[in-house]
Amino acid sequence: MSLNSSAHLRLVHPPQLDDDARWAAVERRDAAVDGAFWSCVKTTGVYCLPSCSGRPKRENVIFVSTRAEAEAAGFRPCKRCRPERFVSGALQDRIEEIDWTRAHDALNAQGWAPLGRLLSDEDCSALIAGYEEDARYRSTVIMRRHGFGEGEYRYFTDPAPDLVSTLRARLYEKLAPVANEWRMTLKQKRDAYPAKLSAYRKRCAMAGQKRPTPLILKYGPGDYNRLHQDLYGGEVFPLQVAIVLSQPGRDFFGGEFVMTEQAPRRQSRAMVAPLEKGSAIAFAVNERPVECAHGTYRVKMRHGVSEIRDGARYCLGVIFHDAL
Ligand SMILES: [Fe+2]
Numbered sequence: 001m002s003l004n005s006s007a008h009l010r011l012v013h014p015p016q017l018d019d020d021a022r023w024a025a026v027e028r029r030d031a032a033v034d035g036a037f038w039s040c041v042k043t044t045g046v047y048c049l050p051s052c053s054g055r056p057k058r059e060n061v062i063f064v065s066t067r068a069e070a071e072a073a074g075f076r077p078c079k080r081c082r083p084e085r086f087v088s089g090a091l092q093d094r095i096e097e098i099d100w101t102r103a104h105d106a107l108n109a110q111g112w113a114p115l116g117r118l119l120s121d122e123d124c125s126a127l128i129a130g131y132e133e134d135a136r137y138r139s140t141v142i143m144r145r146h147g148f149g150e151g152e153y154r155y156f157t158d159p160a161p162d163l164v165s166t167l168r169a170r171l172y173e174k175l176a177p178v179a180n181e182w183r184m185t186l187k188q189k190r191d192a193y194p195a196k197l198s199a200y201r202k203r204c205a206m207a208g209q210k211r212p213t214p215l216i217l218k219y220g221p222g223d224y225n226r227l228h229q230d231l232y233g234g235e236v237f238p239l240q241v242a243i244v245l246s247q248p249g250r251d252f253f254g255g256e257f258v259m260t261e262q263a264p265r266r267q268s269r270a271m272v273a274p275l276e277k278g279s280a281i282a283f284a285v286n287e288r289p290v291e292c293a294h295g296t297y298r299v300k301m302r303h304g305v306s307e308i309r310d311g312a313r314y315c316l317g318v319i320f321h322d323a324l
């Protein structure tokens, strides 16, 4: 499977343009340099792709090289050109471009963090098409048989396709510092999570957890996934990632990603994460620490999917611990 659509390949090494060249590209609405820089419009407070149909004045525009810079400066994505949906370059670079400081803050504050768009339409289509290729998977689970809900999912065999392996390895490296922070805060006895997924998978194997856990879930009309935790043995990495491969409101209706958290002596709180096709969310697998005036307490998280009212919803799940 290719990581990039050919239309995006030229941006693996984005051209270095000075501000005059950038402005000239904005004036001709040049889609060929989309992703190479972003224009922030001071008067409207939005940031845009060079190809945006908007017509800002030169004196109101400042240029930045990454979306994270635009967002950090307080600019919102333009509703016309939807710069937050744009994907280009190598998957590794897209993962590097995520504002990880903000993601870490969100994970600590609420137990989940939107990571923005990581997969292109082509990536999503390739994963969906691959769902029917039996050789890619080690097992298929019909959820009703286990009381998990309605729908089915398939675990990738080892090694998973490049795109899935790259996502798992790179996202692990970004999330391991949070996992270690939580381990310390929760005073867990387990060893520190190593910096690399390969080392962590060796530890899983020592604990008997040798089967890979990345999976694709497929839901049709009336399907749903009960609130649960993806635990596969004593070895647990406390965060996981989900990427929806279908567009809500077009490919499917309903099918919201729901999380609950249960604090000691409290009723559960429900949270619904907004998802767009190709966009990723990181969230707590089971427990996370919450700091309060009296110290730290732990809350239990669960996640699930509300009923799909119509259409088909595919989702890629990236779990970092392996299974027994
Ligand atoms: Fe799950």
Ligand SMILES: [Zn+2]
Residues within 6 Å of the ligand: 047, 048, 049, 052, 053, 054, 078, 079, 080, 081, 082
């Ligand atoms: Zn725009």
